[in-house]
Amino acid sequence: MCEDDIFCGVNEAKSANVDEMTDLEKKHTPVIESPKKVKKGEPFEVQVEVGKHMKHPNENAHYIEWIELYSGETFLARVDLVPRLTEPKVKFVVALDHAHPLIAKERCNLHGLWQSFPVEIEVEG
Numbered sequence: 001m002c003e004d005d006i007f008c009g010v011n012e013a014k015s016a017n018v019d020e021m022t023d024l025e026k027k028h029t030p031v032i033e034s035p036k037k038v039k040k041g042e043p044f045e046v047q048v049e050v051g052k053h054m055k056h057p058n059e060n061a062h063y064i065e066w067i068e069l070y071s072g073e074t075f076l077a078r079v080d081l082v083p084r085l086t087e088p089k090v091k092f093v094v095a096l097d098h099a100h101p102l103i104a105k106e107r108c109n110l111h112g113l114w115q116s117f118p119v120e121i122e123v124e125g
């Protein structure tokens with residue numbers, strides 16, 4: 001519905017294969033690093049990095065404004081960022097009760113809202 005309008009809806013890379021991503025997709029797609037299996041209710045670390053595949057600019061005129069983490073549609077956490085003084089690479093400590101996929105979202109001040117591919121996680125116990 002949004003066609004090629006990056007300011008309409010949430011952007012997502014067309015392919016999870018980095019070799020097939022455009023430079024815009026490489027710079028803006030959040031990349032989640034998380035354990036594949038966790039214990040219910042026990043804290044663990046989730047890292048989210050924007051620009052892992054290709055560095056995103058970090059300057060006053062162009063930067064990542066915030067990063068959010070979700071468990072399915074459940075909001076977990078948000079970090080606000082500023083240009084130059086903070087990098088769009090953050091660690092969250094979360095404890096899950098349900099095994100919904102992890103999803104990260106971020107907003108670039110010039111290129112709008114982007115989300116990661118969902119990362120499946122197993123929650124034991």
Ligand SMILES: [Fe+2]
Binds near residue numbers: 027028056062063110
């Ligand atoms: Fe951008």
